[in-house]
Amino acid sequence: MINIKKIISGGQTGVDTAALDTAIEYDIPHGGYCPRGRLCENGIIDSKYQLEETETEDVNERTQLNAAHSDGTLILVMNSLEGISDGTLFTIQIAERLGKPHQVISLENSENSFPALLNWLETNNIQTLNVAGPRESSSPGIYETSKAWLSNFFEYLANIPSFRK
DSSP states (O other), rough: OBBOEEOOOOOOHHHHHHHHHHHHTTTTTEEEOOOTTTTTTTTOOOOOOOOOSSSSSHHHHHHHHHTTTEEEEEEEESSSTTTTTTTHHHHHHHHHTTTTOOOEGGOOOHHHHHHHHHHHHHTTTTTTEEOOOTTTTTTHHHHHHHHHHHHHHHHHTTTTTTOOO
């Protein structure tokens, strides 16, 4: 059974805010950690996102806490991991270090990714899903692309009898 109870993310531009906006749109509880001061690359993270501030402004602290407080991390990238930012690679390293499952989806080649992702979610009993990936400035267009992909995924999930939110 697929039972996503919460989506968490760090509030950065790009994939993070796409995940949080999708959670809000689909009425899925959301949260996560963001740097002290609610800082992101374009200023202050909107207060509509139910995020808890870390003790420091260090984005690595946020990344570690979000990975640690989730059952698994979904990482969305435009194409492949080649050329991906240090922050996205750090997310993968943290998930591996914590022994947390993670799944990387290339949005460029994602037509058939839904069944594999469903299997990953179910196999790993993911209830709190951390969603991460590049910020908008390092991957222009990633917000819109990942937001559309996540919306399509949750529409797909809505038609799965074993999905419970």
